[in-house]
Amino acid sequence: MSSKDWIEKDYYAALGVDKSASSDEIKKAYRKLARESHPDHNPGDTGAEERFKTVSEAYAVLGDEKKRREYDEMRSLFGSGAFRRNARGAGQPGGMPFDVSDLFGGGAGGGDNRFSGGGFTDLFSSIFSGGGGGGGPARPRGPARGRDVETEVALDFEDAVRGVTLPLSLRAPGVCDTCHGNGAKPGTQPVACPACHGAGVTTRNQGSFSFSEPCRNCQGVGTIVEEKCPECHGTGGVTKTRTLNVRFPAGVADGQRIRLAGRGEPGERGGPAGDLFVQVKVRPDELFGRTGDDLTLNVPITYAEAVLGTDLRVPTLDGTVTLRVPPGTPSGRVLRARGKGVVRKDGRAGDLLVTLDVVVPAKVSDEARAALETFAAQTPPAAREHLDARVRRFS
Numbered sequence: 495m496s497s498k499d500w501i502e503k504d505y506y507a508a509l510g511v512d513k514s515a516s517s518d519e520i521k522k523a524y525r526k527l528a529r530e531s532h533p534d535h536n537p538g539d540t541g542a543e544e545r546f547k548t549v550s551e552a553y554a555v556l557g558d559e560k561k562r563r564e565y566d567e568m569r570s571l572f573g574s575g576a577f578r579r580n581a582r583g584a585g586q587p588g589g590m591p592f593d594v595s596d597l598f599g600g601g602a603g604g605g606d607n608r609f610s611g612g613g614f615t616d617l618f619s620s621i622f623s624g625g626g627g628g629g630g631p632a633r634p635r636g637p638a639r640g641r642d643v644e645t646e647v648a649l650d651f652e653d654a655v656r657g658v659t660l661p662l663s664l665r666a667p668g669v670c671d672t673c674h675g676n677g678a679k680p681g682t683q684p685v686a687c688p689a690c691h692g693a694g695v696t697t698r699n700q701g702s703f704s705f706s707e708p709c710r711n712c713q714g715v716g717t718i719v720e721e722k723c724p725e726c727h728g729t730g731g732v733t734k735t736r737t738l739n740v741r742f743p744a745g746v747a748d749g750q751r752i753r754l755a756g757r758g759e760p761g762e763r764g765g766p767a768g769d770l771f772v773q774v775k776v777r778p779d780e781l782f783g784r785t786g787d788d789l790t791l792n793v794p795i796t797y798a799e800a801v802l803g804t805d806l807r808v809p810t811l812d813g814t815v816t817l818r819v820p821p822g823t824p825s826g827r828v829l830r831a832r833g834k835g836v837v838r839k840d841g842r843a844g845d846l847l848v849t850l851d852v853v854v855p856a857k858v859s860d861e862a863r864a865a866l867e868t869f870a871a872q873t874p875p876a877a878r879e880h881l882d883a884r885v886r887r888f889s
Contacts, residue, residue, distance in 0.1 A: 505552035505565065513566070517559070524553040640759035640768035647772055649742060651779035652811060655789075655836050657744030662772070665735045669760045673723035677730040682721045687712035731760065740772060745787065745836045748776035781809065787836040787844030794853045795819065810834045810846055817848060825852035 506513050509523045527549040529535070536542035555561045643666050649658065669675040678684050686692035689711035696709045708714030722728035738757060746752070751771050758768025783790040793808055803821035807814055810831065817829045827850050835844025858866070 503552075504569075505556050508548050508552040509556065517557070520553070520556050524549055524557065528553075638761055638765045640761040640765065642768040642771060643758040644771045644773065646775060647740070647742075648775045648777055649746070650777055651782065651784075654742070654746050654748070654774070654776045655744065655784075655811060657742060657746070659739055659741045662738045662740045663735055664738065664770075665733065667731045667759050668734050668736060670723060670726035670730055670732045672725035673730060675730040675760065677719045677723055677726060677728040679721040679723050684717035684719050687716055687718050690716065692716045738770075742774065743839075745838065746774050746776075747784075748774065750774045782811070784836070785847070787838055789835045789844065789846045790849065791846060792849050792851055794851045795823075797852060797854060799823075800825065800850070800852045806848075808846075808848055815846070819850065823850060823852075825850065 506515070509520060509527065511519055511523050515523075528546060531542045531545040531549065533539075533543050533546060555565050643664065645662070645664060647660070647662060649660075653660075670677075672680060676684055687694075687709055690696050690709035694709055694712065694714045694716035695706045697706045699705075709716070712718050719728045723730075726732045738754070740752070740754065742752065751773055754770040754772065756767045757770035760767050781791060789811070791808060793806065795804070795806065799806075799819060800823045801821065803823065804819045806817045806819050806829075808817060808831075812834070815831045815834060817831060819829070829848040829850065831846040831848065833843045834846035837843045
């Protein structure tokens with residue numbers, strides 16, 4: 495929609511709401527009217543189709559807070575009919591002859607020239623082009639950064655702990671190798687757009703005012719491709735497979751994201767490439783677990799080993815280590831092998847935490863049962879006095 499539409503069209507009336515309507519009221523009105531006039535519900539009804547386009551155009555402006563604010567500012571100056579054109583080209587505020595140039599410093603009578611020097615045109619060029627408060631015409635589109643790319647890689651447990659370099663194949667947009675990204679057939683070059691003469695913007699006159707907007711012929715780039723590249727058809731980019739060698743540092747954790755700067759999609763019009771983000775998924779190990787920089791390991795021991803104590807030989811990622819199980823060790827006790835965990839960036843390593851699980855056999859021989867009964871008769875009972883006292887209260 496053009497700036498002229500903003501001046502001439504009453505979008506509030508199109509949606510049937512008051513100018514002070516809230517965002518929710520505007521959305522509700524649009525949904526109701528869109529349902530009623532949707533072409534799918536009114537096949538062959540050109541009038542309904544036009545109403546649907548009108549309410550959609552109105553909501554595109556009023557449903558966006560920034561656009562609505564700019565639209566209201568525009569209408570407050572022009573949309574109410576404060577300035578109309580007479581046969582001489584002068585404005586008529588309130589029906590009285592008036593020359594717009596008198597107000598903004600263009601009149602012969604001198605007066606207050608605070609708005610001279612193109613300030614008025616600059617002001618509305620800024621509004622229509624979405625520019626900042628500095629005004630001026632819309633600028634051609636410059637270099638644009640490429641989009642970021644995300645992918646996922648599954649690592650073995652030991653590779654994640656030790657670190658590994660793996661080839662990573664990606665199928666994503668990249669610079670066309672035939673035209674090197676300019677979109678032109680080899681041997682030719684893009685030429686200046688004939689509509690905007692390479693500026694990337696065009697200027698339209700609306701009575702006493704001129705408005706700049708991105709050139710529609712070249713989409714604001716400033717150049718066009720006359721003979722398109724046969725490989726990318728003038729886009730400058732193609733979808734292709736590329737292989738990268740990615741270094742995963744020692745100790746990379748499950749769920750961690752690794753950023754590779756400049757390895758994403760290529761930029762447009764000479765802009766920098768985006769980044770590549772690799773999401774790491776670590777496959778579980780059949781023996782070891784991990785808590786931060788510590789490795790964990792569950793080791794079953796017999797009842798006799800727990801009671802009498804033993805020397806326990808357990809595996810690590812680099813070999814084996816012997817741990818002393820003291821006599822009278824309860825099930826669930828954790829033994830620590832220092833420095834046998836994940837190596838940190840500063841060279842120090844976490845620990846290996848070994849959790850002992852006392853295994854109680856489901857069946858025992860007669861000889862073992864007799865030995866256990868003798869053992870039970872010669873050992874003190876478990877300290878359950880506090881529990882027995884509560885049980886006796888319910889006896």
